[in-house]
Amino acid sequence: MNKKSIIRMIVDTLMLLLMLLEYSKLYTGQLLHEIFGIALLGLFITHNVLNIKFYKNLFKGKYNIGRIITTVTDLAFLLCMLFTIILGIPISEKVFKFLGLNGNMTMRKLHTILGYWGMIFLGIHLGLHFKMIFAKLKKKTENNKLLKVILYIIQIAIISYGIKAMIETKLGLYLIGESSFAIPTNIFLSLFNNLTIIFTIALCVYNIQKLLTKRKNLT
Numbered sequence: 001m002n003k004k005s006i007i008r009m010i011v012d013t014l015m016l017l018l019m020l021l022e023y024s025k026l027y028t029g030q031l032l033h034e035i036f037g038i039a040l041l042g043l044f045i046t047h048n049v050l051n052i053k054f055y056k057n058l059f060k061g062k063y064n065i066g067r068i069i070t071t072v073t074d075l076a077f078l079l080c081m082l083f084t085i086i087l088g089i090p091i092s093e094k095v096f097k098f099l100g101l102n103g104n105m106t107m108r109k110l111h112t113i114l115g116y117w118g119m120i121f122l123g124i125h126l127g128l129h130f131k132m133i134f135a136k137l138k139k140k141t142e143n144n145k146l147l148k149v150i151l152y153i154i155q156i157a158i159i160s161y162g163i164k165a166m167i168e169t170k171l172g173l174y175l176i177g178e179s180s181f182a183i184p185t186n187i188f189l190s191l192f193n194n195l196t197i198i199f200t201i202a203l204c205v206y207n208i209q210k211l212l213t214k215r216k217n218l219t
Contacts, residue, residue, distance in 0.1 A: 008050050015043045016198075019122070022115065023194045027187035034088065034095040041085045048078070073124045080118035087111040109177040116174040119194070123201025130206035155203055162200025165193040 018040045025033040048055075054074065063071070087110055089096050090103030141147040166172075 024190040077121035127202035127205025
């Protein structure tokens with residue numbers, strides 16, 4: 001692994017951690033929520049600079065179904081995160097309060113909606129790239145049936161818990177800008193629930209992609 005790959009991995013991990021903390025505003029408080037948002041913007045810019053090749057290649061080469069889905073997902077995630085952060089400035093109650101922008105309820109609602117749709121698109125984004133991770137795992141487990149079974153059980157456990165977390169936290173309400181009163185009992189449960197939801201989406205996308213690839217190869 002080269003230096004750039006290590007930096008990219010560190011940036012991506014920090015971005016994920018800050019995103020999870022942003023969804024746990026009840027426990028971090030308004031001030032930290034806004035500070036984490038600013039830090040997330042910095043990491044988000046860094047992430048895009050490190051992956052500048054994506055933008056350079058947008059209008060190059062042919063677009064098949066897979067590339068279209070990946071590109072649309074990446075751009076949707078980009079726009080969700082960008083506008084979530086931008087809308088956070090006028091509704092700021094601490095860091096940018098001195099600007100006196102006094103954002104309205106529509107801005108607050110859009111901030112919530114785009115933030116949680118960002119979670120969905122992040123899950124899809126990860127799922128579309130899980131192929132590389134599972135390809136490496138496949139090499140290590142191809143002669144170990146027990147390890148294969150354990151990995152399948154872990155996948156089922158994550159997806160099962162993730163679906164449960166989506167229902168209990170009423171994720172659907174956040175996606176349409178409605179308030180939810182189904183709140184976890186502590187910050188660690190909140191972080192775990194949201195992480196599991198993201199990985200549930202990612203694993204579902206990966207397995208659907210895997211199934212469609214198998215069907216295509218059989219025809």
